[in-house]
Amino acid sequence: MPYHTAHLPPPLFVPRMSSAIAFIGGGNMAASLIGGLIAAGRPATELRVCEIDADRRAWLAQTFGVDTFEAAADAIAGARGVVLAVKPQQMRSALGGLTIAPGTIVVSIAAGIRLDTLQRWLGEGLHYVRCMPNTPALMRSGITGLYAAPTTPKDARQLAEDILGAVGDCVWLEDETQIDAVTALSGSGPAYYFLLTEVLREAAAALGLPADTAKRLARQTFIGAARMAETGTDVALLRAQVTSKGGTTEAAVQHLETAGLRRLFAEALAAAARRSAELGELFARED
Template identity: 50%
Template structure:
């Protein structure tokens, strides 16, 4: 958040919920001047907590928060984003900001329509580990987003974790199915593993750390070993050993097909949200 243009130094958040808080916290940890961050949040308690914790400027109304801001982060639930955009229309036309949206299912064209012009819009799909700075965000740059705009969006979202750009907007639905929804898949696996451990006789207090650390360790191996998942699986699966017996059981139950079907269902729901948002 530096530069010669004051408007480009000012960042406006529309919505002050968990995701906005995680991004603001990341900016604060990196030494950003949080007094140049403006947040619009209708819930007084959230607004006051953001101001007290991070020193941001907090407002009840969006049009107050965006005044003079060169980058707007739309952190509003999809069903409320059209109403949130309506009062921002005059400022959007006057200021021509870069707009970054994390509202699931709302296409770039619809956001441009609601904000009254061909604004540069970056559409993003973060995931819940972003709240710990350990997330991953898929990003799509709409028409008119230049290299500088892409960099500004990436700099902002990298406060929540890794970033991956996709070339087509429809691929955001695939991002939603993989990383946006993926933490829930892992939690479901953890839930099932814990239940199986308890059923096998382990106390629940022992089952939890065994499962959690297993998933953490496997994730680190995926991130750090420099091998693809199939290679790591083969290396962890001795012929005739216990992992092989378990994996054969998974595969006999159609594990891969079930994961594929789950991803297809998530993509379909994402497309439906996009259609509803574009209605």
């Protein structure tokens, strides 16, 4: 209930916060986070989801045992943290008319939406954390770049890290503009590896391998190389170890270097980072 005294006018009603985490949006990334949190030991009773699609709400409730809501206001009532997990293009309408209690921790995983934009939409008095996960989070093998203003309290940072850490590794950034570089590297990065695997299998088929054989070889080489990188050995050293002087690998690597592979990737990441910044400006202009 609201707090009243005989000497002061009634203050704004601030619901007592629970340990609940509410998700606005119940798509694939939200489902991955929910599953990861439950696997990490957080009770399903502490998780809520707002999802406008009735079939999706039913699936989330059945799969995870969480409470689901059609209205965002019902899902977030009294929650300690709110995860914004709708598509960036839908964010403004999803948050329209929504009032979040002061002190709530707001964790956004929406690409391109800056903290000042969220603050303009939702108001001051909230603790904002902006995150950029990537799709391997769906396999609990992701990595997320996180940024929060220097004044953000430690418990807000910790909750954000607990949520995103349930699906992979986390790195904190010193400046929000670095999110654009994270988007270009790890956010878009899985597509680069998939494209490289695609190109390798096509080149191998052109050399005469059956398409299915080329597909299996390219995919498993990708998987095996990634597992070697997981050992912590620097990838440059791993590359050197497999590149025998005068051998086949050296011939291929020298050709890639001469053809400007490093320059192409530098330009590709720059293009992705530039687009990320452009999207931030675009969303910032929304009323």
